[in-house]
Amino acid sequence: MKNADIQKLIQQFPLIEQLIALKETQWFNPNSTSVARALPHVGLTQQDVSEAHARLARFAPFIAQAFPETAASRGMIESDVVPIPAMQRRFSPDITGELWLKKDSHLPISGSIKARGGIYEVLTHAEKLAFAAGLLTPDDDYSKLLSPEFARFFSQYSIAVGSTGNLGLSIGIISARLGFHVTVHMSADARAWKKALLRSHGVNVVEYAEDYGVAVEQGRKAAAADANCFFIDDENSRTLFLGYAVAGQRLKDQFTRLGKVVDNAHPLFVYLPCGVGGGPGGVAFGLKLAFGDAVHCIFAEPTHSPCMLLGVYTGLHDGIAVQDLGIDNQTAADGLAVGRASGFVGRAMERLLDGFYTVDDNTLYQQLGWLAQEEGIQLEPSALAGMSGPQRICSNSGYHQLHGFSPEQLAQATHLVWATGGGMVPADEMAHYLAKAR
Numbered sequence: 001m002k003n004a005d006i007q008k009l010i011q012q013f014p015l016i017e018q019l020i021a022l023k024e025t026q027w028f029n030p031n032s033t034s035v036a037r038a039l040p041h042v043g044l045t046q047q048d049v050s051e052a053h054a055r056l057a058r059f060a061p062f063i064a065q066a067f068p069e070t071a072a073s074r075g076m077i078e079s080d081v082v083p084i085p086a087m088q089r090r091f092s093p094d095i096t097g098e099l100w101l102k103k104d105s106h107l108p109i110s111g112s113i114k115a116r117g118g119i120y121e122v123l124t125h126a127e128k129l130a131f132a133a134g135l136l137t138p139d140d141d142y143s144k145l146l147s148p149e150f151a152r153f154f155s156q157y158s159i160a161v162g163s164t165g166n167l168g169l170s171i172g173i174i175s176a177r178l179g180f181h182v183t184v185h186m187s188a189d190a191r192a193w194k195k196a197l198l199r200s201h202g203v204n205v206v207e208y209a210e211d212y213g214v215a216v217e218q219g220r221k222a223a224a225a226d227a228n229c230f231f232i233d234d235e236n237s238r239t240l241f242l243g244y245a246v247a248g249q250r251l252k253d254q255f256t257r258l259g260k261v262v263d264n265a266h267p268l269f270v271y272l273p274c275g276v277g278g279g280p281g282g283v284a285f286g287l288k289l290a291f292g293d294a295v296h297c298i299f300a301e302p303t304h305s306p307c308m309l310l311g312v313y314t315g316l317h318d319g320i321a322v323q324d325l326g327i328d329n330q331t332a333a334d335g336l337a338v339g340r341a342s343g344f345v346g347r348a349m350e351r352l353l354d355g356f357y358t359v360d361d362n363t364l365y366q367q368l369g370w371l372a373q374e375e376g377i378q379l380e381p382s383a384l385a386g387m388s389g390p391q392r393i394c395s396n397s398g399y400h401q402l403h404g405f406s407p408e409q410l411a412q413a414t415h416l417v418w419a420t421g422g423g424m425v426p427a428d429e430m431a432h433y434l435a436k437a438r
Contacts, residue, residue, distance in 0.1 A: 001324040009325075013314050019358070020325050022303045026357035026392050027313050028399045031350065035288050038351035044238060044245075046289050052120065052242040053249070059123050061143040066177050069108045077115050079103040081254050081416070086374035087387075095390045097269075097413030102251065104420055105379050110170040111423030112335070112383075113244070113279045118170030118232070120243025122159065125230050126178050129157065151179035158182065160223040161232040162216030164275065165190040166335050166421050171232055172203035185219035187212040189334040193426050211329055212276070212338050213321070234278050235318070235342045241282040248286025263294050266412045267405070271389030273382055273420045274299040274308045274356075275336040281345035283418065288352050296354045296403070298393065300385035302331035302361065307341040309356035318343030332361040333382035335421055355399065359388045369437025378430050379422035390415040 001009075010016045018025040039045070060075030070077060080103045088099035104113040126145070130136035135153060136144075144150070158181035161171045168184035175182035183204040186195060188211060195205045206222075208215050216235060223231035234240060255262060262268045268291060272280035277299075284297040299308055304327060311317040321340040322329055329339040364381040371387070372378050393399060394410065425433070 006325060009314070015313060016310070016325065019303075019306050019310060019322075020327060022327070022360075024303060024358055024360055024363070024388075025306070025309070026355065026396070027309060028355035028396070028402055029312070029350070029353055030402065032354050033351050035292050035352070038288075041351055042285065042348045044242065044285065044348075048242055049245045049249070049286060049289060052246050055124060055127065056120065056246065058127075058138060059142050059145075061141055062145045065143050065146055067109050073108075077108055077119060078250055079105075079107045081251060081258075084371070084375050084377070084417075087371055090370050090374060091391055095394050095415065096407075096410045097390075097394075097415055099390060100414060100416045101375075101377065102270075102416055102418045103377075103423075104247075104418060105377075105383050106419075106423035110166065110173055111425075112166035112169065112421035113283070113418070114166040114170040114421075116247060117237075117240035117243035117279060117282060118161075118167050119174045120246075121232050121237060121239045122171055122174045122178070122180075124239050124243075125159070126154065126180075129154070145178065154179035155181065156228060158226060158229040159232065160185065160219050160229055162212065162219035162234065163187070163190065164212050164215075164334050164337055165194040167232075167234055168198060168203075168205075169194055169424070172198045173201055176201045176203055183219070183222070185215040185222070187215040187337070189330075189337045191334060191429070193429055197424070213340055234276050236344045237278065238344070240278050241285065241345070241348075244279050244282025245286035245289070247283045248288070248290035251287065252290040260414065262291050262414065265409060266294070266414065267409055268295045268414045268416060269390070269393055270295060270297050270416045270418060271386030272297060272299055272418045273333070273336055273385035274301050274341075275305070275338040275382075276340075277308050277342040277345035277349075279420065280418070281342070281349045284349060284352060297352065298354055298389050299356045300389055301356065301358050302333045302336050302364075302382075302385065303358045304331040304361070305329050305333070305337050305339065306356075306358045307338050308346060309358065311341040311343070311346045312350050312353070312356065317341065317346040333364060333385060335380070335382035336385060354403070357389065357392050359385050363388060365433070365437045368433055372434060372437070377419075378425070378434075379419050380425050381433065383419045383421045386417040386419070389417065
């Protein structure tokens with residue numbers, strides 16, 4: 001993009017100047033509206049999410065046996081939700097209400113939020129193939145998928161995906177366990193330990209010197225040349241999106257068991273780290289279906305990779321990339337290092353999201369250190385993106401006025417930081433993160 005075009009864009013959208021300067025920025029969406037008004041624009045429904053719940057229930061016997069760490073939960077891939085009062089005291093007195101953490105960072109099998117969508121899409125594809133071949137019916141015990149017969153069957157097919165790391169882990173591990181040949185095309189910012197872990201599962205890892213967009217593009221091209229290869233498209237997949245969306249009802253069930261109320265008088269604010277957008281978009285959709293207008297979803301991105309904020313704020317969605325503005329897309333938050341947002345997610349969710357903000361890498365490391373010190377919880381840098389959200393919300397009177405929040409509502413609010421990764425980080429890598437935090 002030429003400098004004159006950038007200046008013209010800045011005149012129309014002044015916050016772009018702050019994004020280019022890599023300043024921590026926030027934008028609260030004046031076009032956010034009620035669930036009833038926004039749902040017709042999403043293109044997916046409660047019925048679609050209910051079908052995803054049912055499919056995961058069918059696969060639970062297989063999951064429980066294939067991955068013993070899920071046996072206690074009977075094959076359900078789910079994470080804890082916990083209060084973090086010591087971390088909240090770090091922010092006091094800025095935060096009103098209670099601060100909680102959703103530990104998708106510690107989801108079983110692949111240790112990140114991507115275990116929701118990535119595993120669900122592979123299971124959906126496997127079920128479709130097995131149904132078509134007459135090897136499986138919805139009434140079967142899906143633990144039969146562990147038999148050599150199914151491993152031989154799935155070995156005729158391959159799966160490919162482009163990833164910065166965590167999506168590749170989830171798809172690679174589950175695909176290999178079923179018997180698929182699987183290739184993960186990984187961008188330059190993907191961590192070496194994630195590549196090594198995938199290879200230990202027999203996954204073919206193709207490395208690129210370029211960023212996420214190139215890895216996806218090349219993966220898509222390679223898959224197109226093989227009729228038996230299924231490409232999982234993180235930028236446009238509705239199946240991935242639905243896999244993430246089941247989190248909404250599950251969180252509601254968890255809150256019910258904990259006696260935690262979410263309604264108009266007790267609003268829920270959820271802070272979701274955002275890369276290309278599929279994970280946070282799907283979770284936010286599920287949350288809106290579960291809690292209605294009582295939940296308010298805010299996306300968090302690195303200052304060097306504000307692709308979703310840029311796309312929704314300008315209305316250009318995937319028609320603009322951060323690199324078009326000279327922003328380098330280089331961040332310690334490798335899982336969020338995406339230059340161009342999903343156009344599908346941006347357009348589907350733009351009326352359901354309250355806002356967006358960016359956070360500096362130094363802030364991520366600082367909060368990573370605080371969380372480990374105060375709560376004994378260790379996350380990877382990208383998973384801390386949501387931790388700045390409660391301060392941004394509680395201190396912004398303009399946002400309060402936009403939604404008509406009273407002091408009483410804010411005093412009874414729940415602030416939920418969605419931790420997206422870190423559960424499988426090797427000890428030496430975590431020690432490096434903590435040293436940088438210090």
